[in-house]
Amino acid sequence: MSNAVTLRLTKELSEFTKNPDHQLFLHYDDSNIMNIKAMITGPPDTxxxxxxxxxxxQFPKDYPTNPPKVLALTTNHGRTRFNPNIYAGxxxxxxxLGTWRGNAGEQxxxxxxxxxxxxxxQSLMSDMPYRNEPGHDLEKDMTKLEPYxxxxRHETIRISVxxxxxxxxxxxQPYFFNTLSDASSSSTPSSPPGAASASSALATPVGTPNSSGTPTPSTPAIFEPIYASSVTANDxxxxxxxxxxxxxxxxxxxxVETESAIVKDGTTFMKASFEFGGNKMDGTFNYASLRKRLESIKLAIEKETSDWIGQSSRWISTSSRMxxxxxxxxEQIREYYRENNTGAVEVELVDDNPFVWTFTLFGKPMSNYDGGMFKVQMVFHDTFPDIQPRVKFLTPMYHVHVTSDGVPFYSVEKPDDVxxxxxxxxxxxxxxEPSTNPSTHVNLEAAKLHFGTKEQRREYNRNARRCASRSTEYFE
Structure with missing residues (x-):
């Protein structure tokens, strides 16, 4: 790798870090920045x-003279074509990228x-991806556009989530493959290396009978190695x-709730005219299954967080570095707030445990949250900052950027600095004012009201003020 390529990539990565995007994420090894992994979250309203x-x-040695080789990894192990321009392979x-002919100036x-x-x-993940296929860009027939x-929508939640x-x-959890060929060619996989344990009450062993008595299919043993390693417990x-x-x-x-009211479970996916061979998206709808799987995943993550608290006594007893x-x-943060006398934050350790923090936020005077007191919990892992803290409002909070059960959506400049x-x-x-970026709007009702009509905005303000006035009840 030449110095010129190294300098170019280092500069790009530095600029990317300085301008974080809520939907674009990178991971790379400083010892080999020629190979980078990226994660893109799909745009809202698509x-x-x-x-x-x-x-x-994967960047070539003559970059940027030539583009990198880009490969989609979220393809259901090479089975699912998520877009006319993102193939199953x-x-x-x-x-x-030089993988498609373009007009002048697009190369x-x-x-x-x-x-x-x-x-x-990300721009390929549009509201009407059917139109990305050449010759279909002016398609207006909703009997083709909407079924696609x-x-x-179904496979985004099933596969990518x-x-x-x-x-x-x-x-x-069993993999709910949607084609007979998937089931017939399957064999039971081994557990991913380093996989964290999850409550057995949340999981169903692969290959065990489902509610109908039919064995559930498991992951096929034969697929390209890159797909085998694309999603592991140590990803x-x-x-x-x-x-x-x-x-x-x-x-x-x-x-899930919206789509399940429109599409009946068991309905077969439509097949687009440009889908053929192994380069397609086949299957049937099963939103009842997705609803349960989402619930189980949430419980498993919450259990993982509570397990950190249980494990923290061992981390403390061994005098871990963290x-x-x-x-x-x-101690430094508590002293900082005392010296600055801001009156906006009070920080505490739960049972003198450095891995479990709480802090109380006081609402800003003359704002919707004036007079409010909001307690927030932060639970840390022994590998912080590699694993970031799990944060949750313990006091109900009505806000565009806070979920209905208290999880805040926020970005941090220094991930290692509490x-x-x-x-x-x-x-x-x-x-x-909350951000207008829709990918940060994790409370759907609050976002609809805040960014809606004048009357809806007034309703949002009233809900926020009620939240603040009731918050003190949780400190009595």
Whole structure:
């Protein structure tokens, strides 16, 4: 790898870090930045809504003269074509990547880079992806457009969310393959290496009979190695995916509820004219299954968080490096707020446990939350900051960026600095206006009211003020 390529990629990665995007994520090894993994969450208001899609970027030695090789990894082990331009085999058809002919000015140039590539891929995940297929760009027949969207919505949740999170959690949840060929060619897989244990009450062993008495199919043993390793319990995005799941859980379930009222379970997916051979999306709808799987995943993540608290006594007794680090940070942060006398935050350790923090936020005067007192819990793992804290409002909070059960959506500038986390969460309460970015709107009702009509906005304000006035009841 030449120095010029190293410098170029290092600069791009630095710029990417300085300008975080709530829907684009990267992971790479500093010792080999020629190979990068990316995760893109599907744009809201599209069939890909907040799905978690991984891609691999392999940069050539003459980059940026030539583009990287990009491969889609979220393809149901090479079975599912998620878009006319994102093939089941992983190929991503984009003119700037040289994998599709384009008009003048659309080809690759050295002006392109990591961010523009990811944004171009994300742009394929449109509200009408059927029109991405050449010759179908002017299609208006909703009997073709909407059925294609419907199956993408279903498979986005099934494959990019449920299959993915169950792997990360080590859950032996059966894989609900949608074709007879999948079932007939299957064999029982081994558990992923390093898989975290999940409650047996949340899981169904692979190959055991389902409610109808028929054995559930398991993962096929034969597929390209890159798919075999694309989602494992030790995946680079495992922690991020779990935190995003907790933030987006209500939205996933809302999609399930909405679509299940439109499409009857057992209905076969429509087949688009451009789908053929192994490059297609076949299957049947089963929203009842997805609803239960989402519920089980949430319970498993919450159990994992409570397990950290149980394990923390061992981390403390062994005087782990992180135990001392968190204790020191707590003392510094407590002193910081006392010295600055801001009166906006009070920080405490639960039972003097450096792995379990609570802090109380006081509502901003003359705002919707004036007079409110909101308690927030942060639970840390011994590998922090590699694994970020699990954060939850213990006091009910009505806010666009806080889920109905208290999970805040926030970004942090310094992931290893606990005070940065507290500041970021505090801004949700102290800032007057929430972000307009729809990928951060994790309370659907609150977002609809806040960004709706004047009367809806007034209703949002009233709900927020009620939330603040009732918050003190939880401290009595």
């Amino acid at each position: 069939p890909y809504c907040l799905g978690q899609f991984e891609f691999s970027l 992983g190929k991503v058809c984009l003119s700037i 690759w140039s050295s002006a392109h880079g990591i961010t523009s590539i990811l944004l171009s891929i 969207n419907q199956k993408i 449920c299959d993915r999170l169950e792997k990360f959690l080590g859950m032996n 680079e995005f495992s922690d991020l995916s779990k935190r995003l799941f907790l933030a987006y859980y209500d939205i996933y379930q809302n999609t 135990s001392s680090n968190l204790k020191r940070q707590f 005070r940065s986390h507290i500041h970021a969460i505090s801004r949700l309460v102290l800032e007057d």
